[in-house]
Amino acid sequence: MSYFSDIYSGIKTLLTGMSVTGKYFLHARKGAITQQYPDNRATLKMFDRFRGEVVMPHDENNEHQCTGCQKCELACPNGSIEIIWDRGIDETTGKKKKKIDQHIYHLGMCTMCGLCIEACPTDAIVWAQNFENSVYDRTKLTKVLNQPGSKVKAGIED
Amino acid sequence: MIRFFSITKNIHEWLFNLMPESVASVVEMILIAVVYLLIFAVAGLYLVLLERRVAAWFQLRIGPNRVGYQGLLQTMADALKLVSKELTGTEKADKFLYNLAPYFVIISSLMALSVFPFTQDFQAFDINIGLLFLIAISSIGVIGILLGGWSSNNKFALIGAMRSGVQTISYELSVGLSLLTMVLLTGSLQLSEIVEVQKGGWLIVQGHIPAVIAFMIYMIAGTAETNRAPFDLVEAESELGAGFHTEYSGMKFAYFFLAEFINMFIIAAIATTVFFGAWLSPFGITESIPILGVVWFLGKTLILVFLMMWFRWTFPRLRIDQLLTLEWKYLLPINLINIVVMAFVVWLKITI
Numbered sequence: 001m002s003y004f005s006d007i008y009s010g011i012k013t014l015l016t017g018m019s020v021t022g023k024y025f026l027h028a029r030k031g032a033i034t035q036q037y038p039d040n041r042a043t044l045k046m047f048d049r050f051r052g053e054v055v056m057p058h059d060e061n062n063e064h065q066c067t068g069c070q071k072c073e074l075a076c077p078n079g080s081i082e083i084i085w086d087r088g089i090d091e092t093t094g095k096k097k098k099k100i101d102q103h104i105y106h107l108g109m110c111t112m113c114g115l116c117i118e119a120c121p122t123d124a125i126v127w128a129q130n131f132e133n134s135v136y137d138r139t140k141l142t143k144v145l146n147q148p149g150s151k152v153k154a155g156i157e158d
Numbered sequence: 159m160i161r162f163f164s165i166t167k168n169i170h171e172w173l174f175n176l177m178p179e180s181v182a183s184v185v186e187m188i189l190i191a192v193v194y195l196l197i198f199a200v201a202g203l204y205l206v207l208l209e210r211r212v213a214a215w216f217q218l219r220i221g222p223n224r225v226g227y228q229g230l231l232q233t234m235a236d237a238l239k240l241v242s243k244e245l246t247g248t249e250k251a252d253k254f255l256y257n258l259a260p261y262f263v264i265i266s267s268l269m270a271l272s273v274f275p276f277t278q279d280f281q282a283f284d285i286n287i288g289l290l291f292l293i294a295i296s297s298i299g300v301i302g303i304l305l306g307g308w309s310s311n312n313k314f315a316l317i318g319a320m321r322s323g324v325q326t327i328s329y330e331l332s333v334g335l336s337l338l339t340m341v342l343l344t345g346s347l348q349l350s351e352i353v354e355v356q357k358g359g360w361l362i363v364q365g366h367i368p369a370v371i372a373f374m375i376y377m378i379a380g381t382a383e384t385n386r387a388p389f390d391l392v393e394a395e396s397e398l399g400a401g402f403h404t405e406y407s408g409m410k411f412a413y414f415f416l417a418e419f420i421n422m423f424i425i426a427a428i429a430t431t432v433f434f435g436a437w438l439s440p441f442g443i444t445e446s447i448p449i450l451g452v453v454w455f456l457g458k459t460l461i462l463v464f465l466m467m468w469f470r471w472t473f474p475r476l477r478i479d480q481l482l483t484l485e486w487k488y489l490l491p492i493n494l495i496n497i498v499v500m501a502f503v504v505w506l507k508i509t510i
Binding site: 014020027 | 212214215216217219220468469471472473488492
């Protein structure tokens, strides 16, 4: 008689489902995934893998890790990155050496694909976790990533 | 000790001293109607809010909490918005029926509210065929849905309305028969007498196994009667837009929406009255304070409303053939056997 076993399994599976949602209901206060955004701006922390914008971290001596190899510029599918580079004389060896003048990043064109960061051999550019990117003028979306007067960290190219 | 009876009696005497008898009774009826209308318009709005908060908690969200403290004024603001909206309609709609339909739905659900015993004296209309009246009134609402779907000249609305007809006609049987099972125990259709019988113990305890089965069938069929998920084929959003009220906007839409929530309250209130002793407190703990009956009645009703919300946010929607299979193959035969079992229980006096 599958009729009665159908009724039994029907009720059993319905109760199983209700117990699952009931557990969610009881934990809703602690486990709520909603962020009440403008209110919790001070404490809101985005997760590590969030892709906000590309930044170039500088250390306390105003030194970055970009060697100007242009791999990121080549990797970018829509030309969001432009590197203006120059040649300088290396003090220690006296040889001519490539260095970046300006690492220009067009945030307005960026699709956050992350290919530039994967391509970078020295981890000079990374993802930032900020997300409040709106500005009143489009030109403000064109950013120069290296800070003025910065230079490449010694020993990065070895 | 405050009793509703003393307050209403004072108003009653004052009215009858003020004007001739026939005018006074009409005025009294209008007053009662206005009071019920106000209470349940607000109650319906708060049920909508409750539904939204409960839904949010089931889905690990927070829900509306911006308008007023914890969002308490959210649905008031929504209602104001709906009142101020334009009433649109289709070109080739049957205008008369199209405009009439929302009133059928809302009036039938408000009429049903009049017979509930909220507490000992707080009952507008203690008719001696109370349960029959409730079952009859709750099936009038579907006429409004059918009219609305048919007259708005929209294929989605028509399909939704026809599905509603199929569903309500089928499940009406189960609602009626499961209540009939309990009538075997009470021996009366009058709601105040049904409550009187339960002074020794709620009917779900008195009738033990058949009463529990009847309660389960009633809750399933009642959820289907109100056209709520998992039986919301009538307005299946993924298939039919908004179902029978696709073409309605503004206040007319709000009537349908409010009626759905008041209907949910009615289904839960019938279950409270018939199975859980209406305004009676468990073991008579607050018997000396009759005004607390309202609190007990609303408390029990809200627990059952919550159960229906729990159903809604747990179960997936049924297909139309599954819906009919559930009713005609499972609920109805079980219900018929259950009536016989209950008859034996009452005959052999093995109630608790």
